[in-house]
Amino acid sequence: MQTIKLEEHSVKYVPISQTGSSIEYWDVKKFKKKLNIKVVNVDKEDMSMEFDLINIGTPFVNAFRRVLLSEVPTMAIEKVHVYNNTSIIQDEILAHRLGLVPLKADPRKFSFPKNLENDAITNPEECLEFQLKVTCKRNAKLSTRSTDDDFRDCKNTEVHSNLIKWVPIGEQALKFKPEDVEPIHDNILVAKLRPGHELDLKLIAVKGIGKDHAKFQPVATASYRLLPQITLEEVVQGEKAQRLKASFSPGVVKLTTENNIITAKINNPRYDSCSRNVFQHEDLKDIVKISRVPNHYIFTIESVGALSPNTLFLESIQVLRGKCDKLLSEIKAKGKNCFL
């Protein structure tokens, strides 16, 4: 198998037949035998994960990425009923900001709204209702202020996402707990108020997909790259070794000292940014060979927080399977006249 060689100013073309993903005839059994998936890291705190997809075609990896970004559903605020808004932020801007607040609600427990044009969605299977009711007032007891511009004695000068309160409709109170559906982050600034300003809003969240609006995206990023491979053709020692280390991302090159001689060793090429900085050093240029392993994809998912990244990946497979089922049912229904 040939690797994809990264040269100083170019990437060397490798014909697909030599990358190991050759166009032999498709065989599911062979696909199953060759495919290797390895979870490298799951960060529960950050809701992110990294895993390796080995010997899978690029179209698959790219399809998973595209589906994660634009077709795996989440819940987000879609309708805002403004009963009162005397703050300086306009209704439509406020509504847009509220829409972008990520919610903890599990989209799998809801269905897509049948009539999104309808302003009052009330079906408990289709929506979540929230309330945001805030008034900014001066506290008479704390009249320590020197001027009218001093708002330190005021309550609610900043409206954060923790003030968005869930209002259960139908039997939702039995199904969910507030912490299951309310905003993921408590400290998102929604609006700023001054004494006398008031917000009284009813918020309706529905299930949607990223294709429709970015607020429905379940991931912050979902991306993939090929595994880097770095080899040294000669032993690199002394000052040269230190320059070599500095030309790569942290952790890629390791220096070992023996009898006062520093020797460089390639330790972990996985996390190299492939900046190719080494090629700036004339004396190192020809010693280092940088390439990428074709067919070894490093896939990274960073969840926004509603679902864990591994669940999101499974959901993306489910979405693709749904597409296949849709095609199959059309073929079944129309036979030869399908998709005309």
Next chain:
Amino acid sequence: MSADEDQSEHELMRNFKLENEDHTLGTLLTYILDQLPETEFCAYTIKHPTENVLYLRLKVKKGHDVTEIFKKGVIELKKALDIVEEKFINAMDEYENQS
């Protein structure tokens, strides 16, 4: 070419018009269909980015049915997805057992 031959040639190829689909399914389906032994030619196009329609052209080798091969492609794709899912779940279990 006689009329007979001309017609049979036509029966081997077809355009599939998939509405509300994009490159996500386009690349995947052509990737699979292209590798099927029955396929002579397979490619897709999205004629205009604002138009939500994907056209997939498929030509099969003599003695096969286009629609059947298209169906086979979709089924093979589904099987592949099942395999990815299974392996991913296993990998996840393995990771959790380790830590």
